[in-house]
Amino acid sequence: QVQLVESGGGVxxxxxxxxxxxxxxxxxxxxxxxxxxxxxxxxxxxxxxxIISGAGTxxxxxxxxxxxxxxxxxxxTVYLQMKSLKPEDTAVYYCSGVYVGKNYWGQGTQVTxxx
Numbered sequence: 001q002v003q004l005v006e007s008g009g010g011v012x013x014x015x016x017x018x019x020x021x022x023x024x025x026x027x028x029x030x031x032x033x034x035x036x037x038x039x040x041x042x043x044x045x046x047x048x049x050x051i052i053s054g055a056g057t058x059x060x061x062x063x064x065x066x067x068x069x070x071x072x073x074x075x076x077t078v079y080l081q082m083k084s085l086k087p088e089d090t091a092v093y094y095c096s097g098v099y100v101g102k103n104y105w106g107q108g109t110q111v112t113x114x115x
Contacts, residue, residue, distance in 0.1 A: 002026060002104045004095045009109030012085055016113070020080040022095030022106060028076050033098040036069060036080045038091035038111075045094070049080060063089075085113045 003025035012018050020036065028034060035050035035058075049069035050058045057069055068081040078095060090113050095106040 002097065002099050002102075004097055004104055004106035006093065006095045006106040006109040009093060009111045011112045011114060014085060014087055014113055014115050016085050017081070017083045018085065018111060019082070020093055020095075020109060020111070022078040022080075024076045024078070024097060026076065026099075028071055028073060028078060028097075031097040031099050033096075034071065034078045035096050036078075037094045037096055038089075039094070039108075040088075040091040043091075048093070051078070082111070085111075087113045087115045089113050 005023045006020060008018060008020040010018060033050055033052050036048040037045050038048050039045040048060050048063055049067055051069055051071060066084045070079045092108040092110050094108045097104050
């Protein structure tokens with residue numbers, strides 16, 4: 001059983017920062033890909049940032065330079081550091097991990113950026 005549990009969402013003013021955490025139920029070394037997605041009301045879920053095993057990181061153009069994805073292997077946790085937040089970053093943020101060819105999702109955490 002693979003479980004991903006997000007935390008760290010909340011309400012922040014534009015220009016502020018938040019750090020999201022995703023705790024995995026198994027070693028994050030066992031995942032081929034770990035990443036963050038988001039879904040705003042009325043919009044499709046979109047990729048925000050990914051760490052691909054052996055290949056580095058990818059970011060959506062809308063967050064590049066403002067968001068940073070990182071991992072703490074000892075804690076089996078993936079982070080998303082978000083800076084210079086904008087109202088358009090408001091969404092439910094989901095952690096995702098690909099393990100043995102299957103994509104697993106967390107329950108999501110709400111991020112609201114007020115103007």
